[in-house]
Amino acid sequence: MLITKKAVYKKKKYKLPPSPPKLPFIGNLHQVASLTLHSLRALSMKHGPLMLLHIGQIRTFVVSSAEMAQEILKKQDDIFASRPSVKADNILGYGASNVSFAPYGEYWKRAKKLYIAHLLGPAKVRSFKPAREDQVRFVLEKMRQAQKMSKSVDLTEVFNLFAVGILGRLVSKNFSEEHLVLELTKQGAALYFEFNFEDYFPPLRFLDTFLQYESKLTNISKRCDDLFEKMISDRKNRSAQDDKKHDGDLIGALLSLQENGELDFELTKEHIKAFLLDMFAAGVHTTSRTLEWAMVELMKDHKTMKQIQEQVRKIPIGGRGIITNEDINELTVLKSVIKETLRLHPPGPVAVPHQSTQETCINGYTIPKGSRFLVNIWSINRDPKFWENSDEFRPERFTGNTADFWGNNFQFIPFGAGRRMCPGIHFAMHNIELLLANILYHFDWKLPNGMTTEELDMEYAPGLSVMRNKKLHLVPN
Numbered sequence: 001m002l003i004t005k006k007a008v009y010k011k012k013k014y015k016l017p018p019s020p021p022k023l024p025f026i027g028n029l030h031q032v033a034s035l036t037l038h039s040l041r042a043l044s045m046k047h048g049p050l051m052l053l054h055i056g057q058i059r060t061f062v063v064s065s066a067e068m069a070q071e072i073l074k075k076q077d078d079i080f081a082s083r084p085s086v087k088a089d090n091i092l093g094y095g096a097s098n099v100s101f102a103p104y105g106e107y108w109k110r111a112k113k114l115y116i117a118h119l120l121g122p123a124k125v126r127s128f129k130p131a132r133e134d135q136v137r138f139v140l141e142k143m144r145q146a147q148k149m150s151k152s153v154d155l156t157e158v159f160n161l162f163a164v165g166i167l168g169r170l171v172s173k174n175f176s177e178e179h180l181v182l183e184l185t186k187q188g189a190a191l192y193f194e195f196n197f198e199d200y201f202p203p204l205r206f207l208d209t210f211l212q213y214e215s216k217l218t219n220i221s222k223r224c225d226d227l228f229e230k231m232i233s234d235r236k237n238r239s240a241q242d243d244k245k246h247d248g249d250l251i252g253a254l255l256s257l258q259e260n261g262e263l264d265f266e267l268t269k270e271h272i273k274a275f276l277l278d279m280f281a282a283g284v285h286t287t288s289r290t291l292e293w294a295m296v297e298l299m300k301d302h303k304t305m306k307q308i309q310e311q312v313r314k315i316p317i318g319g320r321g322i323i324t325n326e327d328i329n330e331l332t333v334l335k336s337v338i339k340e341t342l343r344l345h346p347p348g349p350v351a352v353p354h355q356s357t358q359e360t361c362i363n364g365y366t367i368p369k370g371s372r373f374l375v376n377i378w379s380i381n382r383d384p385k386f387w388e389n390s391d392e393f394r395p396e397r398f399t400g401n402t403a404d405f406w407g408n409n410f411q412f413i414p415f416g417a418g419r420r421m422c423p424g425i426h427f428a429m430h431n432i433e434l435l436l437a438n439i440l441y442h443f444d445w446k447l448p449n450g451m452t453t454e455e456l457d458m459e460y461a462p463g464l465s466v467m468r469n470k471k472l473h474l475v476p477n
Contacts, residue, residue: 017061017365019052027054029200037349037464040064041379050363056200060353061367064376066383066410071362072354072373073407073418081419084355084372087199087208088192091217092224094270098278099423100352110265115275116423118253119170125426129325131169132431135162136322136438143443147476152448155295156471159288159435166431167283171250171276172231174238180227181280188220188281193463228273250275285467286347286428292472293345294337294436297393299445299474300453304395308333312441323437325430334437336395338429339412342381342405344393345466346414349378354420377413378466386411443476 020043022028031043032055041064044051049065063069072080082104089101099115102108118124139162146153161178164185168175196213198205208214235251254275258267298305312334315327328334354373361367382390387397403409405425407417415422422428439445447453461467 014366014368015364016059017050017052017363018047019054020047022054025056027056029055033195034462035464036462037376037378037460037466040350040376040464041382044376044379050365057202058200058372059368060372060374062374062376064379066380066386068362069375069380069413069417070410072375073410073413073416073421076360076362077418079356079358079360080354080373082355082357083420084353086192086353087196087214088188088194088217091214092188092192092221093277094274097271098274100278100282104357104419107265110263111271111275112423114254114257114263114267115278118257119250119279120423120427122426125430126325128166128170128427128430132166132434133322133324135165135169136435138165139435140322140438140442143439143476147443150475152473152475154471154473156288156292156468159291160284162291162435163284163287163431164280166287167279169249171279172235172252173249174234175231177227177231182284184220184224184227185281185284188224189285191217191220193465224277225273228276231276232269232272250279282422283424283427286422286424287431289345289347289466289468290338290341290428290432291436292468293466294341294432295439295445295474296456296458296468296472297341297344298337298440299447300456301393301395304333304337305440305445308337309440309444312437315441317441323434323441325434328433328437331433331437332399333395334433334440336398338432338436339398339403339405340393340395342414343387343412344381344391346377346381347466348414348416348422349376349466350464351375351377351416352420375413375416377416380410381412381414383411439476445474445476448473448475 020028020031023030032053040062044062044064049063049068051062051064053060053062063072083096083101085096085103086101089096089098093101096102097107097111099108099112102111116124139158142158143153160182164178164181165175168178168181191213194213197207232251232255235249235255251272254267254272257263258272298308308331311331312323315323315330317323317327351374354375356367356369356371356373359367359369381387384390403412405412405414407413407415407421410417413421415425415428447456457468457470459469461469
């Protein structure tokens with residue numbers, strides 16, 4: 001057989017990582033169409049911690065080990081810090097101008113700096129204490145009403161409303177659209193993960209119009225835009241009426257920066273809307289799903305539930321009526337429970353896709369420029385090489401364990417790592433710790449209708465998600 005120089009060059013240049021067998025044209029699409037976290041981990045165990053999937057015409061590399069994650073997110077972070085162009089975000093996210101999906105570059109750096117300075121930095125998060133505590137008191141009152149009537153509480157709904165309520169208060173002091181935001185973020189997320197032709201078979205993008213995928217995106221985009229337009233307009237009118245400076249909430253702060261020209265780039269109304277979308281889309285479920293899974297795991301682990309309640313009930317709350325964030329440092333069992341919940345059920349189990357901006361080499365394999373990367377956080381957090389009985393809920397494993405979730409320990413990266421790690425860790429943790437401490441301080445909990453802990457549904461909803469299959473209903477005592 002005659003082997004040309006060109007063939008030898010291509011074979012040498014593109015030594016790609018292992019891949020499952022693929023079919024012509026569709027690649028591995030038939031294997032990933034109904035992919036779950038468990039099946040993705042099984043594929044990686046068979047083909048390696050750096051695995052190549054051909055999804056249509058797009059090369060997608062899957063990272064499933066701490067060592068490979070460190071290579072991508074730390075050692076070569078400058079090469080992999082960008083994002084691929086995704087149809088859903090180009091339509092929903094104002095041309096991918098939100099912090100989560102914007103390509104890596106000067107705009108993203110400036111936008112992230114602005115984002116942290118006015119909403120997500122440690123000092124700013126501490127200043128939101130009154131809003132957090134108001135929301136906690138609101139939740140506790142709803143639970144007391146259910147307690148008096150011996151009724152169960154839909155904690156899935158309560159946690160969602162708690163998370164969106166805090167975000168709403170911080171975005172705009174007159175916020176009152178909790179249910180609409182929950183509806184839009186749920187529908188938007190479903191469309192983001194829905195298969196479309198443009199992202200995987202670019203020449204067939206016209207089929208997205210035929211199958212109405214594009215019209216569904218446009219409809220959700222218009223509804224979001226109408227909501228954000230109203231919020232911005234209301235904030236402007238309120239400031240004009242009371243003649244006060246635009247401050248105290250995110251929209252006010254951004255409007256003030258826009259008016260005063262204090263930034264080194266033009267801040268448009270579309271940028272402000274993209275920031276609002278980012279806050280709600282990324283912030284609600286990070287909090288609510290972690291709270292829900294923590295309660296599910298504690299209901300199955302009576303010993304840890306008792307330990308955490310004994311510890312939290314030693315806190316003297318006095319006339320304030322609630323545990324505060326200043327009390328949390330004393331609650332070591334609570335912190336271990338939250339860490340273990342994040343290890344087992346990271347709210348973003350597969351990180352938002354990364355994209356290589358130049359050709360590089362990893363572990364002897366060539367990675368072409370423009371390749372997509374998925375970091376399987378869920379699988380990495382459950383690696384038995386680092387965690388004994390890695391699929392079991394054991395909060396005590398974090399007693400005396402210095403592993404943190406700030407992107408320094410790659411065997412435990414529930415919020416990702418590197419330049420594109422979640423910027424809202426401070427914000428999320430303050431909310432999660434505060435509400436969980438208070439509902440365990442004020443109430444004992446039981447399952448409804450004589451249900452046993454063995455009957456608690458531990459299954460995830462379909463897809464690469466840690467959303468539970470069923471809502472969580474518990475009775476407060």
